[in-house]
Amino acid sequence: MGSYNQSSNPPNTRGDVLGKSGISAAFGQRALQHFDFDPEYRNLNHASFGASPSAIRKKLCQFQDLAEAMPDQFIRYQAPDFLNESREAVAELLNAPTDTVVLVPNASVGVNTVLRNITWNEDSKDEILYFSTIYGACGKTIDYMVDSSQNRVSAREIRLRYPLEDDEVIAALRDAIEASAKSMKRTRVCLFDTVSSLPSVRLPFERITEICREAGILSLIDGAQGVGMIDIDLKALDPDFFVSNCHKWLYVPRSCAVLYVPLRNQAIITSSLPTSHGYIPKSETGRRFNPMPKQNKSAFINNFQFVGTLDTSAYLCVKDAIEWRRRILGGEPRIIEYTQTLAREGGKKVASILGTDVLDNKSASMSRCATTNVALPLRPGEAARAPEWMMETMISDYKTFIPLFSHSGRLWARISAQVYLDIQDFEWAGRMLLELCERVGKGEDIGWEHEHLRKWIPIMGQIPL
Known part of the structure; x- marks a missing residue:
């Protein structure tokens, strides 16, 4: 296994970073030249942390250089435009309206954002459904919601012991919904994967989403292993919430994920995580000055436009990564x-x-x-x-x-x-x-x-x- 470095200097314009050739290259050893792995290292674990082509990482550095050269001009006035271009690009890839997607650091942040924004009923009947193959951090997030809710919400695990056919997974979900009802509980939300982490297998997430919709349960899809790895059509899928890492299979530099919230549910997501300038308090007397320029976006989009001083350069590379995949590798x-x-x-x-x-x-x-x-x-x-x-x-x-x-x-x-x-x-x-x-x-x-x-x-x- 070898490793090669691209010798071209980083270009000044967005389009040039993709190279002059529109012909897709071969995979395997020939595609390896676009990545900067150590010559002695064989990366067989892309699913954990992803990897970004050297050309896209050069673009990342360009954005960071712009932020260092003129911090206020870039962060306040230029970065939002690049961010919107990235949102438009990933929305098109996912077949979703642009005003339904925002960018967050990773899928765990997206899951936390949704669960921490849901208002749990005071009668202590609300329940969160999840599968036993849930990603550990998301499982801990559910534990925290239960522990911090003062008994307003509980959790129910759906045990999966693979190998299973899709019908068996669906049957286990239906049994859990029925058991919840018999226990005088109210299933508010079901958290499930597109492709789980360990074991790494594809769930019938399309059918799970349909069942949640039929049962009046909010569907929260953890697509950490999603965009760039499998086909995702959010218009056809129509989940209540969806989050997917872009820094894994889509080749965006770390750390970047897309959070999708359809218009019908955006009122639920009142705050980013952490809360920042975009938050709109319920009380008019609590309105505070927002030092960032108005972007004329919806309350939902503006909430995530600027979430404190973070290095969001990776967010600005989403459009480039998608275009690079098309130009260099032949497309999704x-x-x-x-x-x-x-x-x-x-x-x-x-x-x-x-x-x-x-x-x-x-x-x-x-x-x-x-x-x-x-x-x-x-x-x-x-x-x-x-x-x-x-x-x-x-x-x-x-x-x-x-x-x-x-x-x-x-x-x-x-x-x-x-x-x-x-x-x-x-x-x-x-x-x-x-x-x-x-x-x-x-x-x-x-x-x-x-x-x-x-x-x-x-x-x-x-x-x-």
Whole structure:
């Protein structure tokens, strides 16, 4: 695996950053030249933190340079125009009206923004539904809502044990809604993924949204693994709230996410997170001076236009990232087809090397995404003790990282497909994982935690040895 750097200097105009050629390049090794990975590092975990092409990161630096050169002129008067261009670009990609989307730092902020703006009823009957495969930070957010609501809201978990067919997931959702009603609860909102994190599988989020709509439940979709990875059509989907990271599969620099709130629900979102100048208090006597120039936007849009002094340069790169994907890689359909095909075929290759299997259902609906989950050939005791050692050893000995997790009594590896990878990378991953499992079988991981503590705790000055 190699790495190449682009030699062109950063251009002065938005369009030139994409290069002169409108012909899409090949994927795999040839696409790798657009990213700045260390030559020794093999990035098999795009799903966690994403990666941005060097051309877009140069654009990011240009925006940061403008902010440093003339802070007031850029932040107050120029940045809002670039921000609106980004909002328009991502709205078009998602097939949503521009005035329904704003940009926030990440999907967790988007989920927090929605849940913290909902007013819970005083009768303590409100309930939040969520699936057991929820992203950890979002699960903790629900815990906080329950803990801080003074018993006004509770939560109900829907247990999922994969592999499951979509109909089984839907049946579990219907059972939870019915159980909530029988418990004299009122399901206010259901939080669910497009593609969950661990295990990384596609949920039937379209059908879940329909059921929520039929039942009068607010649908909050955590699409952290969404835009740029799978097709999203918000007009057809019509959720109550949707958030998706742009810094993952869309190649926008970290950190940037899109938050969608249809017009019918914008009155619910009265404040950004944190509250800033765009907030409109209920009391006329509480109106305060807003030092930022008026943008003649709706209250919802203006709320998120300026949320304190943050480096929002990544937000301004959304339009460039979308256009780069079209000009250089051939556009969304081609990117999605390549990454999903590579994940599917690559997962089979890794499973073949390991002598195990891929986590999927008979209809293969779970794997219609750009990630794959492959079981590791470890005994139960090994699977319980070895994951942390294996993941740290991947970094130190193999210059890569693959998340490991337990599900349905087995240890799994989640591998991300990307345009800069090809089937040879998956073959390498399979051999690497097999070698790690063999090392575990020889007991190399035993005593690692103690040695790990011996190495780091004295440095941290926490305890003497």
